[in-house]
Amino acid sequence: MRLTATLSCLCACLAVAPSVHADPVRLALSLEYANALSYTIDxxxxxxTSLDLEEGRLAESHHAADIRLSARQIESDGGATLTLSLDRVLIETTAGxxxxxxxxxxxxxxxNDGQSPGDAARAGALLVKSAITVEVxxxxxxxxxxxxxxxxxxxxSMGDAGPAFIGLFAPERLAAAIEHMLRPDGSARxxxxxxxSRWTTTETYPMPTIGEAELQTRWTFDALDGHVAKLIGDAVLxxxxxxxxxxxxxxxxVEDSQHRSTVxxxxxxxxxxxxxxxxxLTTVWTLGDQAVTQSQSVTLGIKRREKPNDAP
Structure with a gap:
């Protein structure tokens, strides 16, 4: 779920920013029919989890993909329909x-998938054959x-192993990763x-039957080195x-949370x-006199890659 993608998002010490530069810098996404966005996501x-001092690992996973986002249609207001193509996929999970x-x-x-067990091979084959569309x-x-x-x-259909296997490729998580490629300052194209300068973005996510989670990210325009802008975001949940x-x-x-992003x-x-x-993120879930502590950690890397030979 989208919340699962962000429930790991969190708070660290705010960096001390340099003195403000006199001239504003335009941070903008260039989206064109002729040029695909090509990235590696890792x-x-x-x-x-721990219950009554007994600890156990519920899940661990590693998902990686080389993707291309190509504009299928760009609207006059800037909205767009994109086609997502997969060039490489790696999924390694332990759950249940x-x-x-x-x-x-x-x-x-x-x-390809020579070492994949049958269930993983079938699901993975459907993933790489998927016609994925992204609306922005x-x-x-x-x-x-x-x-x-x-x-x-x-x-x-794999049972307990299924959600962890899906991981990054759940629509909500994939959407969150794609937004990182489209929004240079964390809030707009x-x-x-x-x-x-510093600014704050706020997002809310429903938690069914419980309430909602609110994520505040405090951004700093840390430096400009030639044509490369460096931004740092610290978040609190x-x-x-x-x-x-x-x-x-x-x-x-929420017992403890830390999150820092460098863009x-x-x-x-x-x-x-x-x-x-x-x-x-560490959370404590309490029902009656029973308490369960869950700790999760996420590292996410998104890196521009050289345009494949067959990319538009």
Whole structure:
């Protein structure tokens, strides 16, 4: 879920910014029919739980993909419909006591999924064959990611291992990763920012039966080195619970959270160069006299790659 993608998002010390530069810098995405956005996404996730001093790892996963985003249609207001193509996929997960693996590379078909177990091979084959469409609004927010239903249905048939295997390729998580490529300042496709300036973005995500989570990210335009803008984002997560929670609904509180993202944006080409994020979150879930502590950590890297030979 989109919340799962962001529930790892979190708070660290705010960096001291340099003095404000006199001239605003235009941070903007360049989206054109002729030029695809080509990136490598690499995400590692670890979830642990403890109950009555007994600790156990619920899930750990590594998802990686080389993707291309090509504009299918660009609206006059800046909204767009994009086609997402996969050039490489790697999935390694351990969940529910079961380890799953799938590997695929468009340029090296002889190396594809030779070590994948049957369930992973079937689900992975549906993933790489998916016709994935991404709908984006004028601000760079991803409205919808479609085309993954068959892959998700097959992966969920694995049982407890399914959600971890889906991981990054859940529509909500994929949408969150794509937004990082489309919004240079964390809030819009285009903005004027001064070096040294600070701003805050706020997002809310529903937590069914519990309330909502609010994520505040405090951004700093840290430096401008030639045509490369460096931005740093520190985030804090708060959970707002409903006043009328049912007795059967657990109470949840954030015990510890840390999250820092570093963004490097090319102001000449209007493209993300690289984004690195490190996130950790510890929550305590209480129902009656029983408490469960969950700790999760996520590292996410998004890096621009050289345009493939067959890319538009």
């Amino acid at each position: 995400q590692r996730f670890d979830l642990q 006591g079961e380890t799953m693996y799938f590997g695929w590379n468009r340029d090296e078909p002889e190396s 609004d004028a601000s760079g927010a991803v409205i919808k990611v479609s085309g993954l239903d068959q892959f998700i249905d097959e992966a969920l 285009e903005a004027l920012r001064e070096v040294g 708060a959970i707002h619970q409903q006043d009328d929670l049912l007795q059967t609904t657990p109470r949840v509180r 490097r944006w090319d102001i000449d080409t209007g493209r993300l160069i690289e984004r690195e994020s490190e996130q950790s």
